[in-house]
Amino acid sequence: MPPPKTPSVKLFGGDKLSPLKEAPHDMRDEILRLLNELMMEMKKxxxxxxxxxxxHDLEEHKKEQQLYMHSERLAVASGLLKSVPGTVIRVVKNLRVCGDCHTVLKLISDITHRQIVVRDANRFHHFEGGICS
Known part of the structure; x- marks a missing residue:
């Protein structure tokens, strides 16, 4: 069986970020804290x-936890933490972005006033100001 797919993350300047699932990840706590802050703002x-x-057949709150840990969200949070304001966050993903993550990335682009570009298995997504072009 092939290994699970994880996205690679590149910032506009070309820096490559390591995935959160690599242990030990030097920014795990910061990434999860930022995602939690963003999630609270999105729910508002x-x-x-x-x-x-x-x-998966899980309880509803566990399904929410599964969504929360999708790789593109972790990748974008990592990019936000490692880049200067105004830098374009670029994520390359070898699977499709799920519909919920698409909604979340639109919201994150609006909350953070950052442009986020995600290339998934099918297309490029350009998120800016809460809109995907």
Missing amino acids: RGYVPDTSFVM
Whole structure:
């Protein structure tokens, strides 16, 4: 069986970031703290996790936890922490972005006033100001 797929993350300047699942990750706590702050702000703006994108038969709160740890969210949070304001965050992902993560990335681009570009298995997504072009 092939190893699980994880995205690689590159900032506009070309720096490559290591995935959170690599242990020990030097920024794990900071990444999770930032994601938690962003999640609280998104929920204030009306975001409700779409757990239909979790394929496992789990309790609802565990499905939300599964979504919370999707690799593109972790990658974007890592990019936000490691870059200077105004830098474009670029994520390269070898799988498709799920619909819930698409919604989340639109919100993160609006909250942080940052441009986020994600290349997934099918297309480029350009998130800016809460919109995907």
